[in-house]
Amino acid sequence: MNQHDSHPSGFLLTENLVKRFDDVVAVDDVSISIQKGEIFALLGSSGCGKSTLLRILAGFEKPTAGRVLLNGLDIASFPPYERPINMMFQSYALFPHLNIWDNVAFGLKREGMPPAQIKTRVEEMLELVQLTAYAKRKPHQLSGGQQQRVALARSLAKKPQLLLLDEPLGALDKKLRQRTQFELVHIIESVGVTVVMVTHDQEEAMTMASRIAVMSHGRVLQVGTPQEIYECPTNRFVADFIGNINLFDGQLSVDEHDRSEITIDQGVVHIDHGIGGSIGMPLTIAVRPEKIYISKTRPNVNVNLFSGKVREIGYFGSYSSFIVEMQDGRTVVVTEPNGSRLENIDITWDDRVFFWWDEADPVVLTH
């Protein structure tokens, strides 16, 4: 397990952070390092500790143990109002009794900024989120998307060194979410602020973040770029959590420096690299459904080739998904993009099919 980040230093560092509530360990020995200008996502299902971690960064929770270093300064004991960090709340938390202008100006006034400067800054922020025309409105007079932009403007107004986003798109409906994702990244990049965001939505994390930390039960299981997380998961949980995947348990049977073979219940899987393990050790093979080819006719390959019967077909527009049952009852999910491979259209229920994958495609997970 990659418990610790490979970067030894960074703009924001957490060192062996622990948060306990009574008997529950919400954050368990988390050490991560975030570089300046990054958009870093904490990804996990609800209750995995990502929100608690974010609240520790914001200052709403005091860690039970560990340090939080921002630019080398330990801020773990600082109250929220003394941190150069601002947060965009999941519910936006706009002040209902203040209009949009005053919401954005709120933090600046607390700093004691001169009124003329506040005016310039607020106008600049409203311009950035394209809400200048709504300055005199109250929050409840805006739509969800507009409220989200006000929340963003308000949290950016003080030019924080670190911006925290708590489920930034969670309160929006699906159609709006896709458009807002890119808009949000665009604004953040134009401002050049370092961001830590929390999300349970892997698609959101993949499109917005430069790096992702996958969390479960208070621990960070893997940190990496979206591509690393997807293509090279380092453990079973991450492989299973991100996207769909087919997992096969087996044992290492051949291990050379440029190739290896793993015996699973249904046959032998060939891999184009060495494992560097001992023969007979238990391993898990993970293969993404879109890396698997499917055909009714026998293809011209002789490794990693299996067969089965089509049990279910799901049509999803841009792709179709097949559930294939192998001889021993084990099922495998295969997806095929529609339109490019017309020959697959004739695959139907109960057809006998062949499926196979390249030697480079499986991911080998050690236990």
Add this chain to the structure above:
Amino acid sequence: MKTSSSQALLRLLQAHFGKLWLLVVYLFLYGPLLFLILFSFNSTRQDAVFTGFSTRWYEALLNDSRLVGGFFLSLKVAVITGTLSTILGTFAAFVLVRYQRFRGRSLFSGLVSAPLVMPEVIIGLSLLLLMVAVQHAIGWPERGATTIVLGHTLLGMAYATVVVAARLREMDRTIEEAAMDLGCRPLQVFFLVTLPNILPSLVAAWMLTFTLSFDDVVISEFLSGPGVTTLPQVIFGYARRGVNPSIYAAATILILTVSTGIIAYSILTMRAQRRRERDAQAAVLAEIRSVEENVGTA
């Protein structure tokens, strides 16, 4: 022929039973008020027959120095009670809603709501005994407006707590965190964010406790001293002696003032509510349009 028409009547009654019931109970609730208003304009001291329109009882009311004096004392007592109760009730509501853990919490929550179920007679009696004991020991306070205010505030605080706590419970706490995140110290959070958001409940609590105090007879009867009589006490004294249309006149003024105020307030809030809904709808429509435009150009 006769049976069918009575059957039709029965069916009509069945269909409109609900409306009929509402009407009868509302008549029951409002009959006495209408009675007071009508007979305050009666020309004689009669209860049963309206003998002619007159405003003599209103003149009599204004010339009755006891009623007028009682009114001003009650007003003073009610204003102070409303204010004190609302302040104390806000404190207590904060403790109830926000401080989940401290020693004596269950005792505290029991004490806060106890005056609500305690008969006023017992509140009045036990406070009287306290006042007498304290006066016995240190020679203060004389029974009078001060002791009445203390008694009313004990009861008023319990009501104010209920009203403010309800609002505090439904308030979104993340706006307080947001304020802190944007640089507010705890006291600033309270005055800049929490207070403006619970303000409607403070106004409601003030109005409720003002009314309670302005209306109270029992506690005042126990705690007032010689020569100090609130308006309800004066009315209570008159009422036990018999019919006095001056009181009808006083009642009419009160009923008209209060109902005008409440109806105006309801209409205003309803209008504001409707305006808010309209604005929100417009905002959503605008958003949808902008999404469509974006999709169209993309």
Add this chain to the structure above:
Amino acid sequence: MNIQRWLHVHPGRRFVIGVPFVWLLIFFVVPFLILLRISVTDMGNGVNPFAPLMQAVDGSLHIMLKYQNYLSIFEEVDKGSGAKAWGQTIYLEAYLTSLKYACLTTILCLVIGYPFAYFIARAKKSVQPALLMLVMLPFWTSFLLRVYAWKGILADQGVVNNVLVWAGFIQEPLQLLYSDVSMLVGMTYVYCPFMILPLYATLVKLDFRLLEAAYDLGASPWKAFWLITVPLSKAGIIAGSMLVFIPCVGEFVIPSLLGGAENIMIGRVVWDEMFSSNNWPRASALAVVMILFILVPMAVYNHYGAEREAAGKE
């Protein structure tokens, strides 16, 4: 804990808890303790009621608690023989009268208020706030004056009697005022809104599709009402009954204005003992016993409340 530290740790928090807590201790707990204490003193011979309960006599400590104030509530002393007997004292009668009116008022309010709340809850959503406001509105006008109005309405020469005579239902005016009728009308009138509001609050949350489901399964409207609506509104019935029953027991103003010599309730008796007989210990003892009358239904209510909460958590 060290007071100095206690104040130091969270000064704001201590202040917020301390202010209302101290207030309640001084003006609620202490007076109640004084009440309890005076209820066990003897005032017969002009003894200072605040004299210490413990006295050192002949070097030993004597605690002087007098229970005769409590005993005299239930015990009648025959003037002639001086023999004591359990019996119908005026105090016991006043308690029973209070309980009688409290129970009857609660039932009347339920009978009138339940259908009323039900019909409001089933009225159009748009008119419900207005209908409710109409229930609340009289509450904001003087309670005393509204009770007083009934005095004029129910008098021998009052509106009701005149209308009945005029219509030919009766020849002679009925004795309505200073009777059970005026007492119950007055108390029901005043406390009905307290029954209606909690009933409405539970009935409006009730999913009326459940009734449709019941009809669909063959229940008649009556059956559906008894098997679905009533059980599901039990919380409102209990809350409303408490809100009516408890203040009714201690009612002071209504019996004073609308009741006769027969309708003396315990609140009035406490007052008379205090100010007419000047018997503070007995007034206190009567008040303490009165609290017991309130505590019993409260305990039942809390029991149900706890049960509901437990059921909710499962």
